[in-house]
Amino acid sequence: MRGDDARALQARRAFLWLWGAVCLVKLVLAAQLPLFVDEAFYWQEGQHPAWAYSDLPGLTAWLIRIGVEVAGNTHLGVRLPFLLIAAALPWLMVRIVAREFDERSAWLAGSATVLLPLAGSLGLLALPDVPMALATLLCIDAGARLLRRVDYNGPLVLALGLAIGALSHYRFIAVIGVGIVALLLLPAGRRALRDPRVWVAVAFGAAAWVPLLAWNLDNAEAGLRFQLIDRHPWALHPEGILFLPLQVLLVSPLLFVALLWAAWRTLREGTEVQRLFALLGGLVVAGFFGLGFFADTERVSFHWPLPGYLALLALLPALLDAWPRWLRRATWGLAAAGLVSILGYYVAVSIPAVRAQSAALKWYPSNFAGWDTLAETVAEVRAGMPPETRIVAGNFKIGAELGFALEDPRIAVLDHPLNRAHGRAPQLQLWGLHTAGRSDWGDDPVLLVVGATDVPYRDLLRRYQALCERVGPLPPPRVLNIDHGRQRFLLFALSGAAQRDGPACVTPALAWIDVPVAGSTVQAPFEVSGWAFKDGIGLYRVEVTLDGEVVAEAEYGLPAPGVAGFWGGSTDPSHPDVGFRATLGADAPLPPGRHWLGLRLHGRDRSVEDWSEQPLEIE
Incomplete structure (x- = not known):
């Protein structure tokens, strides 16, 4: 066996083991992971079949409906179609790269698609990013075909990709725009755009937007206004610079550098097909970086550049071959660590005990x-x-x-x-x-x-x-x-x-523990103080709990004049005397270690409400 064939076989075996292991882990995890709230709403949309919805085109809801009809109304049923699509993405990458480069590069690019944290974790959640990633790769495949020659295969693949993207998310418009710009920048791309078969494919893809446009016309453009106007401040804000460190972490540091370096190098010396990949990837990533200085910062947006990374992955093997062996290994290792970290996060989310221990954390x-x-x-x-x-x-x-x-x-x-x-x-x-x-x-x-x-x-x-x-x-x-x-x-x-x-x-009670502050370390005995009130009727008793058990009755009715001023309009008749104070550990020893401090609030309407707990460490 020749050396090149042996290396290709080795790369193929590594891909198959990696792909199989990650798919198995995701399958098991998808059955255990609680539904994310967006998934639940998409499930609800699937139970109300329509061509489009206020937040999305119809494809995500349709896939979920198919999943629950086939596999039952379970977490796995909701996610099954997305797991299958995500499992197909590395194989599509292998096919593209094998045609445009060589067999070994194809298997390496497939492995990189599995290990790229943003791509490798796709399918765990039933989100529109999964079919949109499929649409992106189909359009990349079509673009590469069109640069070589325009026959009927390229336009057919393009039409399919454009239609799936249009039915996935408004955000696919960015992929379409970048694709047109990339083709216009390349001589072969401009030739392809003069062929009527390409425009027939574009027309087919445009037709897939009709249900979404019809929905917006019937509903005062509510979806368009939300996606393009209402959710974005459209004012310069410095938080956009956080895009870079966040992407470095989510892509993994060396892989992020390698992808951008591959794009830069290819634009200077690559073939037209390779330059197409570089343009598609580079423009998408750079575009979302620029958009980050003006767009929505309140909702999750770290996954937006994924279509750009998918385009750049095709260029990765050639770049890594020029790197020292130790650097190549470090790149693969860090990417694997990033994927394991994301999957590990979902494992932690799936375990109630771990989730409970994270209650005081920002994440x-x-x-x-x-x-x-x-x-x-x-x-x-x-x-x-x-x-x-x-x-x-x-x-x-x-x-x-x-x-x-x-x-x-x-x-x-x-x-x-x-x-x-x-x-x-x-x-x-x-x-x-x-x-x-x-x-x-x-x-x-x-x-x-x-x-x-x-x-x-x-x-x-x-x-x-x-x-x-x-x-x-x-x-x-x-x-x-x-x-x-x-x-x-x-x-x-x-x-x-x-x-x-x-x-x-009469509203539910409100309270706050001023001392000790959450996460602090104390020595017994220690004082607990704060305030609590209940609009419309008031409280008559406040008890202090430790790990859910009452350990002291607080002295309630102490002056707290600032509370009524902050909560303007409060109707608790006890204002301003809504403060409380208690001493813990004076009469009986408290076990050292981490504990959860809380309150039990007794209203004059005979209500009993347990307040949220906060952690503290007792020495």
Whole structure:
């Protein structure tokens, strides 16, 4: 066997082992990982079949509907089509590179597609990035074919890629724009664009946008306005510079450098096909870097440049061959470490005990956390209410996650800032699932499920007061603290006409522990102090808990004049005397180590609410 053949065989074996191992890990993990809130909403869209939706074209919802019809209404069923598409992407990369370079480079590029963290983790979540990555590779394949010669194969592949991209996400417009620019910059590309078969393919791809455009025309351009205007500040902000270090981490440092270096080198000395790959990749990455200085910084956008990296991966093997062996190994090793880190994050998210320990950390995965527990609690509470009881969710996240868990895609949702911030409010209106509150329910009993951690804490009291305005007086809530209260839900059993005649607005309690601060280290005995109040009726007792157990009763009613000033409009009759203080460890020793400090708040309406816990270390 010749040396080149042996090296190609070795690269092939490495790819097959790597691809198989990663696919198996993702398959197992996808069955265990809780649904991300966007996945749950896409599931809900799939239960309401349509050509397009307020946030996306239809393909993501259609794939999820196919998955649950085939594999059941499970996490794996939702994700199965996306896992299959993601598994096909490295093979498509192998096919492209084998045709344009050589067999060994093809297997190496396939391995790089598996190891690139942003690409290798695709399919774990049922998100539009997966079919959009497929569309990108099909368009790259078509572009390379068209540069060599225009026959019927290239336009057919181009038409398929453009159609899948149009049905995946608004963001695919960037890939189309960059593709046209790249072809115009190359002599062979300009020749290809003069062929009518290419424009027939482009017309076919353009036709795939018609359902989305029709939806926008019928709904006051709500989707376009959200994607292109409402979600972006369109003002220069310096946070855009964070794009570079974030991409370096997510791509892995050496691989990021290698991809950009490959693009630069190829633009100077590569063939036209190679320069096409460099232009496609470089322009996409550079374009999203520039956009980062003006676009949305509140929602996840780190995955936007993935189409550019896919184009550049084809150039990677040739560059790495020119590097020293130790540097090549370091590049592959760091890429593998990056993929393992991302998969490890999803493993941690899948384990409740690990999630609970991360409750005080910034990276706490709230969009994955607590939905099964919430669904079980909702089913339990509803079982004790009249059979005709309706479930109403406080925002689209709760409605979609409960809908999936309870297999009910028709859960009504109250107006909420999150519905508008994520572009889901128009879709809820179209489905008839937006509810104004008691005026829509009449005297029907309702189980209202509200998130207490889905608005900034400073806005929480006003949120509670707005609930009273919409649904009437609030009864004592069933409080559900997930992961020490980092994810917190309130369940209100509203009894209809009797509830309407109840007392004035009584909100859930609000509290804060001033001393000790979260994460601090203390020595017993130590003092716990802060404030707590309950609008409309007040508190009569505050207890201090440690790891969920009451360890002291606080002295309540101490002066706290600044609280009423901060919470303007509070109606607790105890203001300004809403402070509390307690000493822990004076009468009985406290075990050293990490503990969770919390409060149990007793309202004058006989309500008992456990407040969120915070960590501390006892020496």
